[in-house]
Amino acid sequence: MSGNRVDIKSLDYIFSQMVDTMDQSKNDIFIISEQSRQSFEQMKKELEIVRENIALVIIEGDLLEEKTRYSRTRLADVSKHFNTFSEVQVREAYELANNLQIKLSINRTEEKQLRERRDDLERRLQGLLETIQRADQLVTQVNVVMNYLTSDLKNVGQALETAKLKQDFSLKIIQAQEEERKRLSREIHDGPAQMMANVLLRSDLIERTYREKGVEKAFEELADLKVMVRNALSEVRRIIYDLRPMALDDLGLIPTLKKYLMTIEEYNMGCEIHFNSMGEDRRIISNYEVAIFRLVQESVTNATKHGKCTQIWVKVEWRNDAVNILVKDNGSGFDPTLVQDSSFGLLGMRERIDLIKGEMTVTSSPGKGTTMMFRIPLIEEK
Template sequence: MAEQTMDIQNLEKIFDNMVNVMDQSKNDIFTISEQSRQTFQEMQTELVIIKEDISRVITEGDYLEDMTRQSRRRLADVSKNFMNYSEEQVRQAYEVANDLLVRLSINRMEEKQLRVRRDELDRRIVALLETIEKADHLVNQVTTVITYLTSDLKKVGEVLETARQKQEFAIQIIQAQEEERKRLSRDIHDGPAQMLANVLLRSGLIEKTFTERGPNAALSELNQLKEMVRNALLEVRRIIYDLRPMALDDLGLIPTLRKYSSTVMEYEKGVTIHFINNGTEKRFESSIEVAIFRLVQECISNALKHGKSRDVWVKVEWLRDTMNIVVKDNGKGFDPSQTKDKSFGIIGMRERVELLKGEMKIMSAIGNGTTVLFRIPLQENIIE
């Protein structure tokens, strides 16, 4: 018994060390990713400046080239009619031509150096993007493994029928959480963060434009800056709405579903969501309305992402004791007998429906779209 206790303690110590090493490795990878991301941002800023410098140098070069041609013609005329010019005029013609030739040579050399630096930055930015993506992928994988090893799978999977389903469901929950965090991080980085960085850069350019090109050009740049800020604000609002539709608390389920349908159509060009509500809406507790909203959201997301649908019909029907929701699409459909009952999305929807004490039915066939029916009892959920 003592030997068994010692063995267990040793195993626990080894396991803890392994988890600590994995956690430290995850932190190291994350640090590398953030450093690479910072370098990437700096390179992008430098690339913008270099491209502007190239444009400036080319403009100056064209001007110098034109002036050089004029000076050569002047020099040729002086040389041909040497006796008609004073010694000072001849000397001045030679000096001007030589000075312009030197300036043009320096200009061409500067342009070449800037182009070399631009190409080098382009290559390094591509390599950094690959490094960042690999690092993010590794962090996601390591985090999933650590969370799975240190989590109590029994609490996650008590409602599932078999041990295998418990493990699969637990892993999928963890992966979904990590993917959602990664998606949110990416949305913020590629959306508002990138836009704000550009706003900061553009604000500096406006001052430079005002000095070099006058107030009208600066005003034009300022209008573009306002548009960038407006787009950043819209992107932030979209991210917040995806996290938690605040309209649920203020307006209720039906107006929020209508707004969500309109928002999806704005971001998914060519997609039409036909929303129909029959009957008088009844209010539920906040958590219940969120659960119902997520059910419809999951169905629409599946129709667009997996079914490749261009039309989705959402019908809500209020009966005396029951709320019926039908979500139908004209997408690719699938064979319900093929592994779909173990799909994480379907398992999650069934969990929500069971919490609402309702029923869910899925009807689909390959090539004929998918229809999902929810029946939710009102007496169990409605606010009196």
């Protein structure tokens, strides 16, 4: 900020960074929560398996303990009546009692380890459950903060937003006015101004012809002068029509398009224009009618001026919620990847289509003509 002037771009950048950071934090929390839930489910399954193993080990331990008591009794009986048993029987009784004692000891150790594992899993499960609960709480809190940032905070800065919009609109209006003035000055200079200058020269030539060659030659020159004046008048009317066709307000979109395309066909000998309107046309918001007219106008102008076409097809399809427009020509075409970003005409069309929330598709290739397709959502005139 400098003085009392607010830097709207800096505020927008800071605000955008805050929202992005909060959104990223929320995503990170979601990831942590999801990973914790997955770990929780895995540990829960493992805990069930450990508990099942503990139950099996306990059953096995009880059997081993019973067998161990029996083997000890058997070994004590053999030891007591040592003389009545053979050496092999004494050794077998001793080895059986010893093996059962080892197995029982291993069983008790395994049971202890399983119980410790169970206790550890139960503690970790409790910790994961607390982590999941905290993550859910954090997500809720982040959502509250983001709702505040994206709604309440914007309402607080409504005055700044209004000022920013006014500033942006003013700049766009000034820029559009300057561009329009440049275009008009070029067209008037190259068209009517040049023609009127030629009229003056031809009028001087008529006077000289009359003095030097007589009335008949002067009348011939005068006929040429009338053609030149008529062309200048047509050019002036065309410029006025390009500024804003008055028929658009009075008659509507379709009649104005028909009249415009007939005029273009007359000006461009050798180029045939086919027009078709499908569905019931109706009046829509004036700005939308102007936008649609300009899109068709720019497409047809590009086709006749740059495409060098002999056929142009213009189709308008009225639907319940939108109007679809197709402008196709059999001209020279172009490579959209090379031309689109450098063509002011295409850039202007795309900006215009964005303003009315429409869609624009350009299909073209060298030597195969060009197809322009537009889809504009319908807003009826109230």
